[in-house]
Every structure is written in structure tokens, then in C-alpha cells.
Amino acid sequence: MAKPEPDQIVHDFEAPATGDQTVRLSDFRGSHNVVIYFYPKDNTPGCTTEGQDFRDLYEQFQAHDTIIFGVSRDGLKAHENFRAKHEFPFHLISDKDESVCALFDVIKLKKLYGKEYLGIDRSTFLIDKQGRLRREWRGVKVKGHAREVLDAVKAL
Numbered sequence: 001m002a003k004p005e006p007d008q009i010v011h012d013f014e015a016p017a018t019g020d021q022t023v024r025l026s027d028f029r030g031s032h033n034v035v036i037y038f039y040p041k042d043n044t045p046g047c048t049t050e051g052q053d054f055r056d057l058y059e060q061f062q063a064h065d066t067i068i069f070g071v072s073r074d075g076l077k078a079h080e081n082f083r084a085k086h087e088f089p090f091h092l093i094s095d096k097d098e099s100v101c102a103l104f105d106v107i108k109l110k111k112l113y114g115k116e117y118l119g120i121d122r123s124t125f126l127i128d129k130q131g132r133l134r135r136e137w138r139g140v141k142v143k144g145h146a147r148e149v150l151d152a153v154k155a156l
Contacts, residue, residue: 003105033066042082053146
């Protein structure tokens with residue numbers, strides 16, 4: 001399946017999330033914009049900061065009819081703990097089978113201490129109420145990112 005292109009409808013997906021939910025992208029068509037941010041791992045410094053930044057701006061996202069989902073390959077138990085510890089008001093999607101990651105083409109070859117491995121490239125996608133991809137950010141640097149996404153939502 002080809003990754004979503006700007007102004008194109010994003011393929012629907014279904015995935016388990018915190019709060020004993022199943023998230024279906026199509027459930028939000030016609031009612032909400034959707035921000036999906038992919039991050040490598042729960043409870044790591046950059047991922048924690050990114051989640052906290054989205055948390056701190058959450059009410060402003062809501063004021064613009066926008067729902068946020070964080071996605072990583074961690075399991076639901078780890079997600080529930082991460083979400084509770086940092087009081088995230090949004091849900092986290094568990095993508096253990098990497099199907100959502102594949103849809104958005106965020107699994108990349110990475111290097112750490114000279115070893116290569118496949119991991120999530122920190123990325124964010126803004127999908128409008130009609131289900132169209134409006135913006136994408138790849139290779140995200142955490143500082144200021146959530147604010148930049150909020151500014152893009154306000155510009156819709």
C-alpha cells in the first residue's frame with residue numbers, strides 16, 4: 001500500500017489503543033481533524049517530552065476539533081502506564097504488528113552505537129475532517145514541534 005500523499009484521502013486503518021479502544025480512522029471523518037504522531041518508545045526522554053508538549057496544548061487542539069493519537073510499537077500495558085504517568089489526555093495506539101507504521105511509511109533503518117536496526121522515524125501527520133492528508137512532518141525534532149502542528153491545525 002502506498003504511503004499517503006498530500007491532499008489525498010488516507011487509507012482507513014484499525015488498531016488497538018489505550019482505554020480498551022479500537023481506533024478506526026474513518027470514525028473521525030466529517031467530525032474531527034486527526035493528528036497522528038509516531039514515536040520510537042514509551043518512557044524515553046524525547047518521546048516523553050513530545051507527549052508532554054502535545055498534552056500541554058491539548059485543549060487548544062480540541063478547540064479546533066482535532067483529536068491526537070500517539071503511535072509506537074509498544075504494547076498496550078506499556079502505553080497505559082506511559083499515558084497515566086504523564087497524564088496524557090489523548091490515547092496511544094499500539095502498533096506491534098507495524099501495520100499503521102507501514103501505512104505511513106515510518107519504519108526506517110537507524111543506527112545506534114554503530115549497530116543498524118529498523119525503528120520508527122519520529123513523524124507526524126495531520127489529517128483533515130474529510131480524511132485528507134494536509135501536512136506531514138518526518139524526521140521530527142521534538143522542540144517546538146507540537147506548537148508547529150497546532151499552528152498547521154489553526155491554518156486549516
